[in-house]
Amino acid sequence: MKHDTLNTLKKFKIGKKEAHFYSLPALGASLGIDISRLPMSIRIVLESVLRNCDGKKVTESHIRELAAWKPNSKRELEIPFVVARVVLQDFTGVPLLADLAAMRAVAKKMGKEAKAIEPLVPVDLVVDHSVMIDYFGTKDALDLNMKVEFSRNKERYQFLKWGMQAFDTFGVVPPGFGIVHQINLEYLARGVHHDKKHDVYYPDSLVGTDSHTTMINGIGVVGWGVGGIEAEAGMLGQPVYFLTPDVVGVELTGELRGGVTATDLVLTITELLRKEKVVGKFVEFCGPGTAKLSVTDRATIGNMAPEYGATMGFFPVDHRTIEYFKGTGRTKDEVHALEAYFKAQEMFGVPNAADINFTKVVKLDLGSVVPSLAGPKRPQDRIEIGDVKKTFKKLYAKPIADNGFNQPAAKLSKAFTTATGKTLHNGDILIAGITSCTNTSNPSVMLAAGLLAKKAVKAGLKVPAHVKTSLAPGSRVVTEYLERAGLLPYLDQLGFDVAAYGCTTCIGNAGDLAADFNQAIIDNDLICAAVLSGNRNFEARIHPNLKANFLASPPLVVAYALAGNMMRDLMTEPVGEGKHGPVYLGDIWPTAKEVEKLMHFAMDPKVFRSNYAKVEKKPGKLWQNIEGVTGDVYDWPLSTYIAEPPFFDDFTMEPKPMPAVRGARTLGIFGDSVTTDHISPAGSINETSPAGQWLLAHGVQKADFNSYGSRRGNHEIMMRGTFANVRIKNLMIPARPDGSRVEGGQTLMQPSGEQVSIYDAAMQYVATGIPTVVFGGEEYGTGSSRDWAAKGTQLLGVKAVVARSFERIHRSNLVGMGVLPLQFKGHDNAQSLGLTGEETFDVEGLESGIVPQQDVTLVIHHPNGSSQRIAVLLRIDTPIEVDYYQHGGILPFVLRQLIAA
Numbered sequence: 001m002k003h004d005t006l007n008t009l010k011k012f013k014i015g016k017k018e019a020h021f022y023s024l025p026a027l028g029a030s031l032g033i034d035i036s037r038l039p040m041s042i043r044i045v046l047e048s049v050l051r052n053c054d055g056k057k058v059t060e061s062h063i064r065e066l067a068a069w070k071p072n073s074k075r076e077l078e079i080p081f082v083v084a085r086v087v088l089q090d091f092t093g094v095p096l097l098a099d100l101a102a103m104r105a106v107a108k109k110m111g112k113e114a115k116a117i118e119p120l121v122p123v124d125l126v127v128d129h130s131v132m133i134d135y136f137g138t139k140d141a142l143d144l145n146m147k148v149e150f151s152r153n154k155e156r157y158q159f160l161k162w163g164m165q166a167f168d169t170f171g172v173v174p175p176g177f178g179i180v181h182q183i184n185l186e187y188l189a190r191g192v193h194h195d196k197k198h199d200v201y202y203p204d205s206l207v208g209t210d211s212h213t214t215m216i217n218g219i220g221v222v223g224w225g226v227g228g229i230e231a232e233a234g235m236l237g238q239p240v241y242f243l244t245p246d247v248v249g250v251e252l253t254g255e256l257r258g259g260v261t262a263t264d265l266v267l268t269i270t271e272l273l274r275k276e277k278v279v280g281k282f283v284e285f286c287g288p289g290t291a292k293l294s295v296t297d298r299a300t301i302g303n304m305a306p307e308y309g310a311t312m313g314f315f316p317v318d319h320r321t322i323e324y325f326k327g328t329g330r331t332k333d334e335v336h337a338l339e340a341y342f343k344a345q346e347m348f349g350v351p352n353a354a355d356i357n358f359t360k361v362v363k364l365d366l367g368s369v370v371p372s373l374a375g376p377k378r379p380q381d382r383i384e385i386g387d388v389k390k391t392f393k394k395l396y397a398k399p400i401a402d403n404g405f406n407q408p409a410a411k412l413s414k415a416f417t418t419a420t421g422k423t424l425h426n427g428d429i430l431i432a433g434i435t436s437c438t439n440t441s442n443p444s445v446m447l448a449a450g451l452l453a454k455k456a457v458k459a460g461l462k463v464p465a466h467v468k469t470s471l472a473p474g475s476r477v478v479t480e481y482l483e484r485a486g487l488l489p490y491l492d493q494l495g496f497d498v499a500a501y502g503c504t505t506c507i508g509n510a511g512d513l514a515a516d517f518n519q520a521i522i523d524n525d526l527i528c529a530a531v532l533s534g535n536r537n538f539e540a541r542i543h544p545n546l547k548a549n550f551l552a553s554p555p556l557v558v559a560y561a562l563a564g565n566m567m568r569d570l571m572t573e574p575v576g577e578g579k580h581g582p583v584y585l586g587d588i589w590p591t592a593k594e595v596e597k598l599m600h601f602a603m604d605p606k607v608f609r610s611n612y613a614k615v616e617k618k619p620g621k622l623w624q625n626i627e628g629v630t631g632d633v634y635d636w637p638l639s640t641y642i643a644e645p646p647f648f649d650d651f652t653m654e655p656k657p658m659p660a661v662r663g664a665r666t667l668g669i670f671g672d673s674v675t676t677d678h679i680s681p682a683g684s685i686n687e688t689s690p691a692g693q694w695l696l697a698h699g700v701q702k703a704d705f706n707s708y709g710s711r712r713g714n715h716e717i718m719m720r721g722t723f724a725n726v727r728i729k730n731l732m733i734p735a736r737p738d739g740s741r742v743e744g745g746q747t748l749m750q751p752s753g754e755q756v757s758i759y760d761a762a763m764q765y766v767a768t769g770i771p772t773v774v775f776g777g778e779e780y781g782t783g784s785s786r787d788w789a790a791k792g793t794q795l796l797g798v799k800a801v802v803a804r805s806f807e808r809i810h811r812s813n814l815v816g817m818g819v820l821p822l823q824f825k826g827h828d829n830a831q832s833l834g835l836t837g838e839e840t841f842d843v844e845g846l847e848s849g850i851v852p853q854q855d856v857t858l859v860i861h862h863p864n865g866s867s868q869r870i871a872v873l874l875r876i877d878t879p880i881e882v883d884y885y886q887h888g889g890i891l892p893f894v895l896r897q898l899i900a901a
Contacts, residue, residue, distance in 0.1 A: 002198040005053045005060060006030040012201075012344035014337050020200045022051045024345050033067050037357045039247040040347055041282050041314040042069050044203050044222045045081055047345070051202055052082040057239055069244060071359040078878040080239035083205045083223070084193050085122045086231050089180045091129040091507075091682065091709040092209035092787060094156055096228040097163045097170075098645050098713050101634040103895050104166075106648045112899050114632045119169040119235040124188055125160065126173040126180035129682075130710055131502040133433075133511040136470045137495040145500050146176055150622045152706050155641040156713060161628025173615050174623040178475030178501045180208070181215040181437035185299055186328050186475060187612045189221055191317075191338035201341050207231055207240055211306040211785045211809060212437055212535065218299030219324060220317035220342070225306065227787035227813035233894050241880040245311060247282040248273075249358035252289030254367035258592045261445050262297040263533065263553030265366065266304050266438070267374045267382045273308035274380040276362055279779075280808045283310040284358070289366045290315065291350040295324035296442040303438045304535050306783070307379040311808060317342045318349045327603030329612075375537050375550035376529070377403060378673065385556070386571035392427055392548070393567070396527060399739065405527050405547060406740055416524045418516035422466065424526060425565060430513055430546060431530035432463075432561035433470045433505030434496060434554045439533040440474035443481065443602035444595055449496075449554035450487025451590035451598075456562055457490045459588060460579030464564035468513065469495035472504040476611050481601040494558065506534035507709065508541050508683035521545045531560040538675045538783060539727035544684060559585055640698055642713040646795070647891055653899070655887045658818070661799045661843035663861075664771040665750050667762055668723060669731040669830050669837055674776050675783035676810060678728040680792050681721055682709035682784070689745070690720035690759040712788055715795060722792030723758040730758070731830070732837035748837055762796035772796070773841055775830040776803035781810025790817045794889075800843055802858065802872060804829050811875055816890040821875040822858065828870055838863045850874070850882045 002020075003009070007030050010023040024043055027050060028035035035043065046066050052058045058080045065077050088096060104114040130153045135144040150157070153175075163170050173183055192201050204221045207213065211225035226240065234240050250273070256265060273283065283305065285298070293301075298315040305313040317338065325335045342348040353361045371385045376395060381403070383391050396412050398404025407426075416424045439445050463469055471491060473479050479498055482488045491497070503509060510530070512518070521528055522545065529548040530537075533556075537549035552560065560566070562575050574582035629635060636644045650656075670678075685692050685705040694716055695705055711717040723730075724745035733742045733755065745758045765772050774793070780803035781789060790813035793801065800820035814821045820843065845856035853874060860868040876885055887893035 001054065002200065003053065005050065006063065008050060012340060014340045020198070021202065021341060021344060022047055022200070027063070027067060031064065031067055035067065036346060038069060039249070039282065039284050039356050039358060040316045040351070041222055041284050041312070042066070042247060043345070043347060044205065045079060047203060048082050048205060049079065051200070058082065066244065071247070071357045075243045075245065077244040078241050078880060079244055080241055082239045083121065083207050083234055084202070085124070085206045086119070086235050087180060087184055087188065087206055087208035087213060088123065088125040088231070089129050089210050090125060090127040090156070090160070091712055092228045092785065093125040094159065094642070094713040095645070095788065096209060096232055097159065098642060099232055099647065099891060100167070102645050102648050103891070104633050105644065106651055106895060107899055108633055110899060116898050116901065117236070119167055120237045121169070121235060123170045123235055124173065125171070126177070126183050127160070127175040128179045128502040129507060129509070130156070130175060131500040131504060132509040132707070133470045133499050133504050136468060136499050136511070137497055139492070139497060141497050141499040146622060149175060152704070153710060154626065155639045156710065157623070157626045158628045159642045159713065161626055162630070162634055165628070165630055166632055166634070174619040176501050176620055177615060178473065179437045179440070179503055180210060181212050181303065182441040182474030184216055185219065185441060186477065186608060189216055189219060191219070191325060191330070191334060192341045194337070201337060203341070207234055209785060209787070211783070212303050214305035214312045215299050215303035215437055215441070217302035217305070217312045217314045218295055219321050220315060222312070222314065224312045225785040225809060227785050227790065227809055227816060229787050229790070229816040229890050230812060233890050236894050236898060238894055241878055243877055245280065245282045246359035247284055248276065248278050249353050249356060249361045250283055250285050251287035251353040251361055251363045252285060252293070252366055253287055253363065254289055254365045255292050256366045256369060259589055260369050260371060261448065261553040261555070262300040262442055263439055263445055264372050265297070265369050266301050267372050267379070267551065268369050269301055269364065270304055270308045270374070270380050271382040272362065272364060273310065277309070279309035279805070281310055281359070283308070283313045285313065285315050286351050286353050286356065288352070291318065294444065295320050296444065300438055300442050304379070307535055309807070316347065316350050327605060329605035329608035371556070373550045373552045373556065376548035377537060377539055379536060379551055386569065389567055389569040396426065400741070407525065407527060416520055416526060418520040420516045422516065424466065424517065424520050424528065426527045427529060427566040429467050429529045429531055429560055429564055429566060430517060431468045431505060431510050431532070431543060432557050433472065433510060433530070433532040433534070434557050435470065435472045435504045435532055436506035436534035437474055437503070438535040439554055440472065440478055443599060445533070445554045446478055446482065447485060447487065447595050447598050447602065448590050449558050450482050450485065450491055451594055452555040452558050452588050453494050453496065454487055454490040455588035455590070456558070456583070457493050459583045461562050461576045461583055463494050463561045466517070467495070467561050467564055468510070469561055470499040470505060470510070471496040472500045472502060473498060476501060477607055480607050480611070485598045485601045494561065496558065505530070505532050505542060506536065508543065509707065510543055513543065513545065518545050529566050531557050533557050536783065538677045540681070540683065540725055541677050544726045555590065640695060640700055640714060641711055643715060645715050647889070648895065651892060651895065653896060655892065658886060658888070659771070659799070660847070661771055661773070661820070661841070664773045664799060664841040665765055666732060666835070666837040666839065667758060667772040667774050667796065667798060668747055669775040669835060670777065671729065671731060672777035672804070673779045673782055674728070676781055676786040676789040677783055678725045679723060679781065679789040680708070680718065680786050681725045683707055685721070686726065689724050690757055691717045691724065694720055718788045719792050719795040720759045722788070722796055750838060759796070766797040771799040774798050774801045775835060776801060777829060778804045780804070780806050782807040785809045787813050790814045790819065793817070794819050806875060815876055815881045815885055818885055818889040822856065823873040823875050825871055825873055833860065833868070833870070835860070850876060850885065852877050852879060852882060
């Protein structure tokens with residue numbers, strides 16, 4: 001409703017036209033506060049709180065408290081943030097749609113109107129996670145991969161088509177258009193929205209069910225990734241609640257040197273900010289160096305906020321933002337409204353650090369950034385390009401505890417012959433992928449990759465036969481400008497033909513390696529590599545048999561594909577042998593001037609408008625031929641892809657008391673940096689795993705398994721896949737004599753001590769009514785937003801996760817699924833307490849009610865009969881999370897509200 005709280009409803013001009021907005025300068029005058037000293041990101045959230053003030057969910061006290069934000073106060077204020085829209089990708093969006101369908105089924109059973117379950121804010125789902133690189137290095141790779149994609153995912157796409165007709169505010173961008181975050185940047189984002197009914201303008205904001213939603217921060221949009229369960233609540237009328245954050249200012253000065261890319265910059269920032277411990281904080285870029293960065297460079301940096309741990313990496317709106325909106329084909333009215341609105345709010349332009357009251361300021365001179373890669377296991381482990389060879393050699397023999405591979409040094413240079421007579425070496429690059437939202441959205445690095453390919457081809461260089469190459473642009477626009485710039489044929493000649501429009505290699509959809517390569521790697525424990533222009537390189541993410549994975553800029557991906565092995569120092573050794581002798585990286589590396597000369601091809605408004613007009617008018621025959629069921633309520637046809645989720649099986653209007661945690665057994669004890677990939681893998685399904693066995697038992701052949709990600713609409717697969725990553729190490733299982741650990745989702749069943757799969761143990765505990773707990777180290781749940789990491793944990797019967805620290809989204813998701821996140825205090829951890837998994841546990845201190853962030857007691861009952869009591873911090877952080885937990889999770893909480901309305 002339109003209101004004039006604190007005398008803030010004002011008018012501003014868009015050209016000659018007048019319109020209304022909720023004025024932050026007017027709010028500052030009413031409250032006697034200098035709003036201009038607040039961080040820009042806080043101001044945008046404040047505008048939402050002000051505009052959505054209804055006296056119930058959002059009150060005047062919320063406005064006053066947030067307006068009085070102090071840079072270093074204790075963070076106790078819970079902000080109700082009403083977003084303008086929600087963005088989904090298909091891996092997270094399909095299970096979300098399944099939850100909505102199940103909620104409609106519950107409403108119908110209870111005699112309520114099924115349409116009461118309806119998104120109250122616009123929702124866009126982009127299908128980008130399904131396509132795999134089965135075909136590569138050929139002109140018809142794109143066509144073949146898309147046909148296979150539609151064949152594999154027909155049941156999922158039929159379900160999405162049902163959703164499109166069942167819900168009024170649910171739109172789908174079909175497969176083959178690109179990656180959700182690039183499409184969001186180029187097409188979905190509006191800059192400012194116009195409520196025509198009340199003639200009120202307001203800034204774009206969103207949450208997305210993918211951690212890299214933060215890419216949108218590059219154009220001044222406040223938004224970040226949440227789990228699907230939290231996004232669902234936001235769609236259905238709940239504000240997104242979060243604690244008032246610290247805001248770290250990153251002051252950029254100077255400018256990037258020639259030959260240094262935005263990828264090098266973001267890897268440097270990721271390393272820097274991980275050390276600054278910005279987890280759960282807003283990061284806001286400022287200073288003269290920031291003002292010089294292109295919007296696409298800013299988007300690259302915003303994209304990797306999950307890798308440096310921040311809630312978001314925000315860039316203000318300025319003249320470069322306006323240029324980008326014009327170049328990507330937004331209408332004149334939209335562009336004029338964007339500029340006029342932010343000027344009226346006195347928020348146009350990049351401030352200096354001294355202009356804003358930041359919690360802390362971190363400085364970086366752009367001139368200090370050098371060409372780099374990151375790896376082999378984490379994005380924050382940056383390596384200067386001249387140190388890659390020696391780092392690989394060191395890590396080859398180092399213990400796994402030191403991020404190494406624990407291999408005998410004498411084996412490093414040995415050659416191995418495969419079953420078909422091919423030769424493999426340690427360090428061989430078997431996958432080279434130009435992929436992911438982080439880099440394929442940025443014309444400067446994509447054009448640089450094309451220029452490097454052109455120079456390499458002319459020098460006579462070729463990619464070795466063992467390297468699987470692929471190019472998966474973030475949108476069709478990229479292919480268009482590479483073609484118009486005359487660079488696509490050279491990429492094709494090196495095997496970087498366009499193979500798909502989607503996430504592909506970055507999320508483990510690289511397709512398989514040759515069978516003899518897989519066997520040789522397994523038989524000889526080879527450390528082979530992938531080099532990709534992605535944002536994540538966690539163990540087993542890219543391919544289960546590739547243990548060394550490196551992140552690099554697109555031109556460096558091409559260079560390393562040509563080199564073929566990580567043991568070649570590209571700063572001192574030739575990339576390869578050309579037609580006139582050795583060719584060095586400096587011979588083929590494009591200059592900044594060469595890239596700049598071609599940039600005009602990348603920002604053609606007509607191309608953007610023409611491309612995105614096809615989303616509704618010409619989505620392609622493959623999509624048009626998909627037929628979905630109709631009606632307001634889904635009828636759940638038999639499928640191994642889509643199944644009615646069990647989260648509402650025992651639903652009642654009154655929540656049941658949460659069961660006390662007593663006599664709990666340990667399901668797993670894990671170390672530091674356990675990712676959501678470890679907890680809920682997205683890649684291939686092993687036929688010997690519980691999920692693989694279930695599929696075989698249901699008549700699905702190994703060739704048709706598809707991936708965990710594609711089967712997220714079926715809880716039977718996903719709960720069996722929880723903790724089933726082939727690289728996860730359960731410390732309950734004793735180390736081998738050489739110190740190495742058993743890998744894969746195994747545990748020791750108690751009290752027998754029998755080694756079984758985590759899934760089988762969990763089901764035995766559930767059947768006998770025994771609750772379970774999981775222990776973790778630092779950064780538990782880092783990585784993708786992946787709501788199934790929490791959903792699967794809950795379905796396995798886990799009542800509490802106890803860790804040294806939690807990554808933001810996963811902690812929130814655990815609460816949203818009714819699982820207690822408990823954080824060790826001081827120096828306590830599973831190792832210091834001597835936990836083996838033979839103990840039983842009680843959680844005490846919640847009997848008289850829950851207070852956010854209270855201390856509770858973990859009682860440890862040792863097998864010798866002794867007991868130990870330690871204080872742990874309850875990471876239910878806000879009052880609304882208390883409600884969610886007491887209702888058994890966020891979904892039952894919201895469903896009760898909707899049905900009661």
